[in-house]
Amino acid sequence: MLxxxxxxxxxxxxxxxxxxxDIEGTEIVNEELLPKLINFSKVNVSLKEVPFVDxxxxxxxxxxxxxLQEKGIVITISDVNKDVxxxxxxxxxxxxxxxxxxxx
Amino acid sequence: xxxxISKGKNLxxxxxxxxxxxxxxxxxxxxxxxxHETNGFIGIGKKPAIVKLTLTNHYATNSTSLNEHxxxxxYPNQTNVWExxxxxxxxxxxxxxxxxxxxxxxxxxxxxNVIGKAWIKDNQIYVKDAPDHxxxxxxxxNIQLYKNQQLVKDKSAIISEKDSLHVKFERESISETKWNxxxxxxxxxxxxxxxxxxxxxxxxxxxxPNEHIELLVEEKQNVINTLEYQLVLKELENRRIIFxxxxxxxxxxxNASTAGDFVIAxxxxxxxxxxxxxxxxxxxxxxxxxxxxEDGTIDFRESKLxxxxxxxxxxxxxxxxxxxxxxxxxxxxxxxAKQTHPIKLKTGVGTELIEDKLVATESGRPFIEKRGxxxxxxxxxxxxxxxxxxxxxxxxxxxxxxxxxxxVEDYMTVEADGDIYVHKSASYSNLTTMKSIIVKGNVxxxxxxxxxxxxxxxxxxxxxxxxxxxxxxMIILIKQLSNSAAFKTTDFSVTGLQxxxxxxxxxxxxxxxxxxxxYMEVVExxxxxxxxxxxxxxxxxxxxxxxxxxxQVTTVHKLTSLAEKMxxxxxxxxxxxxxNSYITISDSVNSRLYSSGDINIIGKGCINTKVHAxxxxxxxxxxxxxxxxxxxxxxxxxxxxxxxxxxxxxxxxDQQIQIRKAHEGTVLKIGNARxxxxxxxxxxxAKLNNEGYIIY
Numbered sequence: 001m002l003x004x005x006x007x008x009x010x011x012x013x014x015x016x017x018x019x020x021x022d023i024e025g026t027e028i029v030n031e032e033l034l035p036k037l038i039n040f041s042k043v044n045v046s047l048k049e050v051p052f053v054d055x056x057x058x059x060x061x062x063x064x065x066x067x068l069q070e071k072g073i074v075i076t077i078s079d080v081n082k083d084v085x086x087x088x089x090x091x092x093x094x095x096x097x098x099x100x101x102x103x104x
Numbered sequence: 105x106x107x108x109i110s111k112g113k114n115l116x117x118x119x120x121x122x123x124x125x126x127x128x129x130x131x132x133x134x135x136x137x138x139x140h141e142t143n144g145f146i147g148i149g150k151k152p153a154i155v156k157l158t159l160t161n162h163y164a165t166n167s168t169s170l171n172e173h174x175x176x177x178x179y180p181n182q183t184n185v186w187e188x189x190x191x192x193x194x195x196x197x198x199x200x201x202x203x204x205x206x207x208x209x210x211x212x213x214x215x216x217n218v219i220g221k222a223w224i225k226d227n228q229i230y231v232k233d234a235p236d237h238x239x240x241x242x243x244x245x246n247i248q249l250y251k252n253q254q255l256v257k258d259k260s261a262i263i264s265e266k267d268s269l270h271v272k273f274e275r276e277s278i279s280e281t282k283w284n285x286x287x288x289x290x291x292x293x294x295x296x297x298x299x300x301x302x303x304x305x306x307x308x309x310x311x312x313p314n315e316h317i318e319l320l321v322e323e324k325q326n327v328i329n330t331l332e333y334q335l336v337l338k339e340l341e342n343r344r345i346i347f348x349x350x351x352x353x354x355x356x357x358x359n360a361s362t363a364g365d366f367v368i369a370x371x372x373x374x375x376x377x378x379x380x381x382x383x384x385x386x387x388x389x390x391x392x393x394x395x396x397x398e399d400g401t402i403d404f405r406e407s408k409l410x411x412x413x414x415x416x417x418x419x420x421x422x423x424x425x426x427x428x429x430x431x432x433x434x435x436x437x438x439x440x441a442k443q444t445h446p447i448k449l450k451t452g453v454g455t456e457l458i459e460d461k462l463v464a465t466e467s468g469r470p471f472i473e474k475r476g477x478x479x480x481x482x483x484x485x486x487x488x489x490x491x492x493x494x495x496x497x498x499x500x501x502x503x504x505x506x507x508x509x510x511x512v513e514d515y516m517t518v519e520a521d522g523d524i525y526v527h528k529s530a531s532y533s534n535l536t537t538m539k540s541i542i543v544k545g546n547v548x549x550x551x552x553x554x555x556x557x558x559x560x561x562x563x564x565x566x567x568x569x570x571x572x573x574x575x576x577x578m579i580i581l582i583k584q585l586s587n588s589a590a591f592k593t594t595d596f597s598v599t600g601l602q603x604x605x606x607x608x609x610x611x612x613x614x615x616x617x618x619x620x621x622x623y624m625e626v627v628e629x630x631x632x633x634x635x636x637x638x639x640x641x642x643x644x645x646x647x648x649x650x651x652x653x654x655x656q657v658t659t660v661h662k663l664t665s666l667a668e669k670m671x672x673x674x675x676x677x678x679x680x681x682x683x684n685s686y687i688t689i690s691d692s693v694n695s696r697l698y699s700s701g702d703i704n705i706i707g708k709g710c711i712n713t714k715v716h717a718x719x720x721x722x723x724x725x726x727x728x729x730x731x732x733x734x735x736x737x738x739x740x741x742x743x744x745x746x747x748x749x750x751x752x753x754x755x756x757x758d759q760q761i762q763i764r765k766a767h768e769g770t771v772l773k774i775g776n777a778r779x780x781x782x783x784x785x786x787x788x789x790a791k792l793n794n795e796g797y798i799i800y
Binding site: 020022023051052053054055056057058059062081083084086087090091092093095096 | 581584585588589590591592593594595596598599601603604606607608610611612
């Protein structure tokens with residue numbers, strides 16, 4: 001089950017996702033996380049504690065990034081686990097999101 | 105030997121060598137000094153000491169027979185040759201005194217002829233000295249000569265009776281029998297390859313007495329084939345070769361004296377069957393030719409014969425495929441025969457299949473079209489329109505051949521399933537057919553489409569080929585993802601592959617939706633001309649899987665079966681059609697000609713006309729302005745114009761363009777290469793060279 005913790009500092013916010021980023025996380029990401037982030041100008045999402053993903057989970061991530069980008073919010077994704085990064089690369093996620101979104 | 109002249113570094117040595125050679129002691133000879141040694145300066149002017157030794161009479165008589173011969177035995181390949189020699193020498197000397205040694209007979213050749221000569225017999229060198237002459241020997245390859253325990257390094261040497269001479273060479277060598285079994289021709293034959301072993305025995309070549317002899321080795325080879333029947337059988341068993349063994353050949357291999365291959369087992373080849381075929385009993389090709397009437401006259405107006413059949417006539421017989429008979433390999437595995445296929449017969453209008461017979465149910469022109477194993481048969485009815493096509497007659501749409509004796513007037517349309525034949529001209533009109541078009545007059549501002557369905561299939565086949573490749577890649581990627589360590593496939597059961605496909609189309613396969621949309625568009629527009637429903641089915645699948653957000657669950661299996669269907673259609677679209685459609689017209693202005701097969705413009709030529717021929721393009725007149733393309737090559741009488749109207753002549757990379765007279769500014773396009781003529785040229789044959797440039 002996916003859980004999240006948010007630490008904010010004025011305009012900057014850091015989100016730690018914990019658990020599998022999969023279809024079960026749909027509500028958490030879309031209804032809990034997304035509304036909270038739209039008021040910030042800089043967002044960082046850490047996937048350090050995300051060991052598994054599925055295709056829906058990646059869809060959620062793409063949706064999150066694109067929604068925020070449309071509102072002019074700078075978003076970065078960091079600490080991606082090696083195996084998960086391999087999947088991101090297979091699907092060319094860095095190209096979809098923009099090469100500067102996924103940071104190490 | 106009565107006396108001997110001996111040389112040495114100094115007197116002592118000269119005397120010692122002399123005594124050694126004569127096998128006598130100092131007391132038995134008189135010593136006469138001929139020359140004292142001179143040391144010279146750094147070797148220059150150096151002279152040896154020379155002495156003459158003469159036997160005193162008392163000893164001379166006694167030792168003549170003793171010293172008359174010199175015997176040397178060859179000790180080939182013996183490691184302890186020197187020990188043997190040193191020990192053996194005095195013994196043989198003593199023996200010789202009694203003349204007991206059989207070889208002494210040879211050594212004792214008391215013939216005058218042998219004096220001063222050497223000879224070789226039974227691997228031994230014999231020498232008989234002459235007072236005034238020494239024998240010489242030249243040493244052949246692979247032979248080592250030891251003279252007085254010293255290896256002779258030069259190619260030749262002086263030998264005398266007193267020398268102890270030994271010849272070393274390899275007396276015998278043996279190579280082993282080599283053999284192996286290989287299976288060739290897809291298991292149809294087992295070959296036993298044998299190289300029998302060889303025993304090589306070498307001897308010194310015998311030489312008759314001569315002042316100069318040569319040491320040479322003579323080789324004698326014996327075949328030793330050690331291959332055994334049981335060994336072969338065991339190997340055959342290991343390799344599981346059991347079918348149709350040929351024991352006679354195995355025996356031949358075992359007894360072979362030269363290297364060779366033996367077919368020791370032979371499988372049975374598969375007997376290929378035959379695909380089904382259609383035996384056409386009536387004439388289906390229109391013929392050109394003049395026919396003599398009953399009264400012996402010739403009607404020049406009847407220059408074309410169009411075949412017809414009557415109701416109830418058998419047009420053709422369908423022959424079923426003959427299946428092949430599978431073969432057997434030498435390892436007793438079956439060799440399958442190529443699968444044979446029946447023809448797929450589609451009976452069109454006016455035809456019916458009764459058992460294996462294709463019967464005409466109407467009278468008319470029989471038409472049979474082949475594309476791979478698919479054969480379409482129909483009886484084409486004919487509409488003869490003996491007037492102009494005009495507002496008063498209306499557009500013509502007919503499910504068969506259309507013959508128009510008049511003109512096709514402005515803004516009229518003629519559509520047909522069969523051939524369109526216009527006796528006069530056509531202007532501002534559309535002529536479309538699945539088969540061929542012939543217009544005897546001018547074609548002005550018209551659009552002509554012949555073989556519409558073939559063109560469609562070619563276009564769709566091209567699109568489907570691209571999409572098929574991408575889909576295959578997609579399937580591989582999905583499988584790869586499913587095997588990734590951090591990838592969960594749990595949502596596949598709920599949402600199917602849809603979320604994943606959406607991500608894939610986002611970037612990795614971003615061209616795919618465009619191809620799919622294009623495909624659907626072409627299918628929709630050409631629906632009337634597409635007889636096979638598979639084209640439409642694929643369009644529907646593409647829409648549901650890739651373009652719309654349906655709730656239908658997509659599985660890998662569904663993608664695979666879609667890919668299979670695509671591959672089938674893609675292959676089908678590449679098969680040639682027989683007979684293909686064609687357009688033959690006199691000349692054209694401001695028109696568009698489109699044919700899946702050849703286009704012939706036999707009159708004055710075409711002006712500002714866009715021409716696309718799926719086959720060959722032939723223009724007997726001029727091509728002025730416009731763009732012409734022949735997929736199987738272009739041949740033009742005259743191209744371009746003096747006033748520089750843009751004229752483009754194109755063909756694919758593997759074809760060529762022939763122009764008898766080309767004007768400056770004419771553009772030649774072959775494959776992706778493009779060339780503009782800088783001057784007027786006659787007799788051009790343009791094609792691509794290996795570097796991809798146009799040459800002519």
